[in-house]
Amino acid sequence: MSESRRLVGLFLAAGVFFGGTFVAAKAGLEYFPPLLFVATRFDIGALVLVGYAVYRFPREELLPRTRSDLLGIAGAGVFAIGLTNACIFVGQQFTSSGVASIVYSLNPILTPVLAAVLLSDERLSRAGGVGMALGFVGVALVVGIDPASLLGGGLLGKALMLAAAVFGALGSVTIRRADSSLSSTVRTAWALPVGALVCHGLSLAAGESPAMVEWTLPGVAALGYVGVFSGALAFIAYFGLLDEVGAIQGNLIFYLSPVVATLGGWVLLGESVSTTTLVGFVVIFCGFAVFGRDSIVAELARLRRMVRDRTEAEARPVRDAVHDSAWGDQD
Numbered sequence: 506m507s508e509s510r511r512l513v514g515l516f517l518a519a520g521v522f523f524g525g526t527f528v529a530a531k532a533g534l535e536y537f538p539p540l541l542f543v544a545t546r547f548d549i550g551a552l553v554l555v556g557y558a559v560y561r562f563p564r565e566e567l568l569p570r571t572r573s574d575l576l577g578i579a580g581a582g583v584f585a586i587g588l589t590n591a592c593i594f595v596g597q598q599f600t601s602s603g604v605a606s607i608v609y610s611l612n613p614i615l616t617p618v619l620a621a622v623l624l625s626d627e628r629l630s631r632a633g634g635v636g637m638a639l640g641f642v643g644v645a646l647v648v649g650i651d652p653a654s655l656l657g658g659g660l661l662g663k664a665l666m667l668a669a670a671v672f673g674a675l676g677s678v679t680i681r682r683a684d685s686s687l688s689s690t691v692r693t694a695w696a697l698p699v700g701a702l703v704c705h706g707l708s709l710a711a712g713e714s715p716a717m718v719e720w721t722l723p724g725v726a727a728l729g730y731v732g733v734f735s736g737a738l739a740f741i742a743y744f745g746l747l748d749e750v751g752a753i754q755g756n757l758i759f760y761l762s763p764v765v766a767t768l769g770g771w772v773l774l775g776e777s778v779s780t781t782t783l784v785g786f787v788v789i790f791c792g793f794a795v796f797g798r799d800s801i802v803a804e805l806a807r808l809r810r811m812v813r814d815r816t817e818a819e820a821r822p823v824r825d826a827v828h829d830s831a832w833g834d835q836d
Contacts, residue, residue, distance in 0.1 A: 515746040520758040522739035524765025529730045530594055536724030538713040539594040544704035545728060547586065550736030551697035557737075558694035567691055577685030577692050581744060582699025585676025591704050592669035599662030609666050612759045615674040620681075620751075677747055677755060689745040696744075697737065 533542055558567060569575055593609065685692055718724075747755040 512746065512749055515742045515749070516758060516761070518742035519739055519746060520761030521765050522735045522742065523758060524762040526593075526731060526735040526739075526762070527597070529727045529735065530597055533724055533727030533731065534594065534598060536719040536721050537728070538708070538711075538717045539598060540591055540704055540708035540711055541713045541715070541718065542728070543590045543594040543731075544701050544708050546590075546731045546736050547697050547701035547704060549728070549732030550740070551694070551701055553733055554690070554694045554697055554737040554741070558691050562688070562691055566688065567694075569685075569687060569695065571686060573683045574685045574687050574692075577680050577683035577687065578695045578699060580676050580679030580683060581692060581696035581740075583676070583703055584672045584679060585744075586696055586700030586740065587703030588672040589669045589676060590700070591707050592665045592672065596662045596665030596669065600666065609670050609673075610759055610763065611667065612670040612673045613757050615670055616677060619674050619678045673759075680744065680747055681751055689748050690741050693737075693740045693744050697740065 530542075537545070569578060680692075687695075743755070743758065746758070749755075
């Protein structure tokens, strides 16, 4: 598998798995107190991922050895996983999934601001800024946000979603700055328990208890999804993507997630998709195209060189044969 295909695979995996988080979280919050819900989510994700990491990696690759390793784990566990998701799950009690997703989609816009302060190797180009703005407009169209609902009541929910976007952006930039020697899978295996501890601590501080949980089939299904798919698997893909392309480009998955959530609702729940939503899909695609213009041009140039080199390699034996034949005739 080529490097570009692997990156596309990581991007799609993270976007698809994260895309269902808002819907599953909204469903699960009917049966779980919010902070205990997200803490249990990471308990499940940690069990799955730690078991896999112990099976997959040799012991010497499992242990953090440097300050950078510890900083990367802290950035992932405390900020990108723990505080981000605590704010998302609590905030969704006070606002709709649509409003929550559009406010959280400020994450890719906030990331370049923090990257400019904390990172020396990541800057947003003018084309990148235009692409990012198009992506945000596209997300607003996809979720069908009415300016009145976006600017109206539910201030606490929107403030928490904004805090989640800030923590998520800070976490991704911190991970990139740490430049840990740990693989993204091992780092995530350490970070998920850290995130779980953060959320369990917040849950205890908020007075939540296991007696408040209603164990129903829909609640268990929602917990299973956010624990395994948008927990362990999504974070493996997401943090792997951050290591490869950086915080600014990696966080563009949060423009893809609302698209996935909308299509999932249409396919699985029979929800309608309006013309405005389809226009939003196109706008998001245009935003990705503008943002990745330089990468697309570089990839096309690489493909042209590959075709040219292959054509020349195939033609060389023919030229050599003709050349040898000509010299043979002279003899």
